Amino acid sequence: MNAHLALIKRELLEHRGAFLYAPAALLAALFAMLILSLVFGETEFTHITRGDVTIDWRETGVDLYYIGLAAIFAMWSGYLMIALFFYYADSFSADRRNNSMLFWKSMPQSDLKILTSKALAGITIFPLLIFIFAVITGFLIYPFSFLVAMRIPIIPLINPAEMLGAWVQMALVGAVYFVLTILWYAPFLAWVAGLSTLVQRWSIPLAFLIPGAVVLVEKVTSYGRGGSQPIAEYLGYRADGILEDSDIFKQVFREGSFTPFELLSEMLIRTDWTQMLVGLLFAIVAVYLASEYRRRRLEAS
Numbered sequence: 001m002n003a004h005l006a007l008i009k010r011e012l013l014e015h016r017g018a019f020l021y022a023p024a025a026l027l028a029a030l031f032a033m034l035i036l037s038l039v040f041g042e043t044e045f046t047h048i049t050r051g052d053v054t055i056d057w058r059e060t061g062v063d064l065y066y067i068g069l070a071a072i073f074a075m076w077s078g079y080l081m082i083a084l085f086f087y088y089a090d091s092f093s094a095d096r097r098n099n100s101m102l103f104w105k106s107m108p109q110s111d112l113k114i115l116t117s118k119a120l121a122g123i124t125i126f127p128l129l130i131f132i133f134a135v136i137t138g139f140l141i142y143p144f145s146f147l148v149a150m151r152i153p154i155i156p157l158i159n160p161a162e163m164l165g166a167w168v169q170m171a172l173v174g175a176v177y178f179v180l181t182i183l184w185y186a187p188f189l190a191w192v193a194g195l196s197t198l199v200q201r202w203s204i205p206l207a208f209l210i211p212g213a214v215v216l217v218e219k220v221t222s223y224g225r226g227g228s229q230p231i232a233e234y235l236g237y238r239a240d241g242i243l244e245d246s247d248i249f250k251q252v253f254r255e256g257s258f259t260p261f262e263l264l265s266e267m268l269i270r271t272d273w274t275q276m277l278v279g280l281l282f283a284i285v286a287v288y289l290a291s292e293y294r295r296r297r298l299e300a301s
Contacts, residue, residue, distance in 0.1 A: 007117035011091065012125055018083045019126045023133045026079070030137070034144060062158050065166050066258060069138045073174035076134035077181050083130070084122050084182075088193035089207070091118045092290060093200040112291040115193075119287050122189065123182050131178050135171050142167070169260035176264060180242050183276055187238070190283035197290040211235055238279070242271050 012019075092115060142163045158166075188207075195203035195210075215232045222229055 007114060008121045008125060011118055011121035014094070015087055015091070015126070018087065019129045022083075023076075023079070023130060027133055027137060031140065031144070062162055062166055063258070065141070065158055065163065066170060066260065068141055069166065069170040069174070070258075070263065072137050072141065073134050073170070073177055076130050076137070077178060080127055080130040080178070081181065081185060084126065084189055085192060085207075086204070087122055087126065088118075088189045089196050089204045090201065091122075092193045092196040093203075110291070111294040112288065115287050115291045115294070119190075119193070119283075123186070127178055127182055131175060134174055134178075138167055138170065138174075166260070173260045173264045173267075177267060180267060180271055180276075183280060184238075184242055184271075185279075186283040187279040187286075190286035194286040194290045197293050238275070242267060 142160075192203050192207040195206055199206060215229070215235065218229050218231050
């Protein structure tokens with residue numbers, strides 16, 4: 001087997017709990033709660049009011065399914081980013097604790113290749129697993145909607161052809177959203193990964209404390225002068241994500257409707273591709289510097 005593939009397979013085996021078993025348990029728990037709420041809950045409504053607009057769900061069956069699918073992909077994307085944060089905070093230093101680093105270097109495998117395999121696993125195979133869970137969740141929502149329609153007759157039941165078309169379109173949108181989100185937050189993930197090579201598990205609090213301290217110093221030094229705070233503003237901008245304050249959310253809130261291609265277009269237009277490239281360059285440099293540190297540390301020990 002190719003050494004690079006073997007390294008990535010090792011990451012999957014060592015972290016299958018967070019990216020395979022835990023999502024499966026969450027999926028089972030989600031549908032258990034939905035069924036219990038449907039059986040024991042009392043939900044009676046004929047419309048939803050947003051501001052001055054009254055939305056009758058009897059006229060927006062497909063739109064309701066779109067919104068449900070969008071919420072599902074957003075939920076799983078949030079889980080993915082949390083899981084990746086802890087994965088990178090641990091994986092870049094885990095082999096130093098169990099001495100497996102010495103095994104791979106004896107083959108020999110360079111530190112750059114080892115860390116690159118960890119980085120690639122985090123942006124390829126793990127997101128793919130979570131995306132599969134998101135797609136399965138979206139597909140299972142449809143048969144669940146039969147139960148909802150039986151329990152709440154005003155909820156419309158879309159036909160299988162409409163469901164399949166909506167599911168395929170939103171799966172495409174979800175895939176693009178996953179990719180853009182991972183690439184956008186790549187510098188944050190590389191930051192905590194690089195710290196873990198220095199301080200191991202202390203990288204988790206320090207990933208927040210160091211930027212927080214820098215922002216605090218900036219605020220203190222600029223206090224009373226009314227000047228801008230570029231570091232705080234930039235970090236806030238990067239943390240907001242690609243769809244913060246998006247017009248598509250305002251449309252959903254006002255009208256209760258959107259189309260998948262409107263959402264896809266919104267994502268691609270609103271993405272700051274220059275900052276995306278800057279973030280990716282930062283991530284690449286961080287992985288390289290981490291590998292150099294590991295190599296020099298091992299040579300010195």
